[in-house]
Amino acid sequence: MKFVDEVRIQVKAGDGGNGAVAFRREKYIDRGGPNGGDGGNGGSVIFVADPQLTTLLDYRYQQHHRARNGEGGMGNDCNGRSAEDLVLRVPVGTLLRDEATEEILADLSEAGQQVVACKGGRGGLGNMNFATSTRQTPRFAQDGTPGEERMLRLELKLLADVGLLGFPNAGKSTLISIVSRARPKIANYPFTTLVPNLGLVQYKDGLSFVMADIPGLIEGASDGVGLGHQFLRHVERCKVLVHLLDMGTESEDRDPLRDFDTLNQELAKYSEELSHKPQVVALNKLDLPHAQERVEPVTRALRERGIAVFPVSCATGLGMQPLLDAMAEVLFTGRTDKLHVEPPPKVRAQKKASAKKAPATKVAAKKAPAKKAPAKKASAKKSAVKKAPAKKSAVKKAPAKKASARKSAVKKAPAKKVVKKASAKKAPAKKSAAKKAPAKKASAARRRRS
Structure with a gap:
């Protein structure tokens, strides 16, 4: 069966029937009054979450869905028949999004959950409803209202408790085939898994959880390299992620630590919330001789970061039980003690020294x-x-x-x-002296004359 997780469809609810304009025409009844009936209601479009479905394949080829219209009213006080609702069944975990406004209308995350996407139109009233004492013969009726119409985008997010992450050919499909009854395609070449796979894992004491295997990610997936990020939506609902590192790769451009950092960067580019989910780091393919030589340096490097590792071999089943115990502890108790370890004393001393020096210098x-x-x-x-x-x-x-x-x-x-x-x-x-001087000369002149 082809897996389809995103489609665009157009849905249209039924229109309401028009009311009737009619009058009584019977023998021996003089001046019969109005008796036009009401129109019926149009059918609504309802989405229901069905646990038996796992894909949106049915809506890939049939993209227009329309409910029936209500019947019109008739004479003799007969109302029109209302149309039945159009029920569309979708897988559990489907998101209904309005294509025009990008608004999420509903998240059908529970089995049997239903939502009315488009409401049907209301039927019109007949002329018998408009008769009064002053208007005894109304010759008009009410038309039915049109039903709602929308362009929707359906997005399927599989419901799983544990999500498997890793580069192509890291052993994710082999792991889910060992711990559950899922039978995905397994081959010795990259991108064997093209669609997500779900498997039910039976744990101890009657407990169980669902595991999801998605296609592998590579560097540049956020830019569309490989299969891109289109399948990461299926692990957004997961409570814990299992990060498989390929210890048996012989490619020169591949390194387990580099793969670990690259995949976490791609997760952060897709969703910040997804990058902060608890991760169980598993070192796979320990059955290969050259893989065992890489275990010690990779384990030491991850322990310096405070990350616990689980050496496993999906081909032989080595280390499966400790890995399942770590998943179950996070799922059923919420504790993440097994996922973290204390760094070595030297690393802790260096961190403390750097932590002390850095604030001191600052x-x-x-x-x-x-x-x-x-x-x-x-x-x-x-x-x-x-x-x-x-x-x-x-x-x-x-x-x-x-x-x-x-x-x-x-x-x-x-x-x-x-x-x-x-x-x-x-x-x-001085002036007086000057004035007196002529007086002296005058007196001298008088004396001479005398």
Whole structure:
């Protein structure tokens, strides 16, 4: 069966029937009144989550879905028949999204859950409903309302508890075939898995959980390289992710630690929430001789990061039980103690030293200018405060000198005026002397005449 997880469809609810315009025409009944019936309601479009379905293949080729219209009203007080609702069954985990507004209308995440996507139109009223004492023969009726119409995008997100992640040919399909009854295609070439696969894992004490295997991711998947990110939506609902590292790869451009970092970067590009989900790191293909040589350095490098690893061999079943126990503990208890380990003492000491040094340097870098700057400013302020009174005293003394100079000038100014006045007084004396001189000459002339 072909797996389809995203389709676009157009749905249209039925229109309501029109009301009827009719009058009674019976023998021996004079002036029969209106008896037009009401129209029937149109059918609605309803989506129902069906646990028996696993794909949206039915909607890939039939993209237009329309409910029936309601029947119109008839005479003799007969109402039209309402149309039946159109029920569309979709797999559990389907999202209904409005194509025009990108609004999520419903998330059908439970079996049997249903939602009305388009509501049918209401039937119109017949003329018998408009008869009154003043309008006894209404010759009009009400039309039915049209049903809703929408363009929807259906997105399927498989419901699984555990999601398998890894590069192509890392052993994800082999793992799900061992722990469950799923039978995906397994071959010795990349991108064997083209569609997600679900498997039910039977655990201890009657507990079980669903595991999802998605196609492998490679570097550049966010840009569409390989199969891209189109299948990562199927692990968004998972509570825990199992990250399989291929320890048996012989390619020169492949390295387990580099694959681990690359895949986590692709997860972060797709969804920040998905990148923070708990991860169980498993080192696969330990049955190969050259893979066992890489286990120790990879384990040591991941332990330095505080990540616990689970060496397994999906081909022989080695290490399956500890891996299942780690998954079940996260699923049923929510604890992630088994997923983390303490780094070695040297690494912890280095981290503590770097953690202590880094804040110290930062604090020193922040505090050094703060201490020196206030000291300089304080000394400058203190010297300014000390020198300021001197300046002020000088400023105060300067007016005193100016005032004394002004006062002395004011006092001396009258002296000059007095001198001027004295000279002014003396000047008339000279004039009087000048005047007296002719008087002497006149008296001498008189004497001579006499």
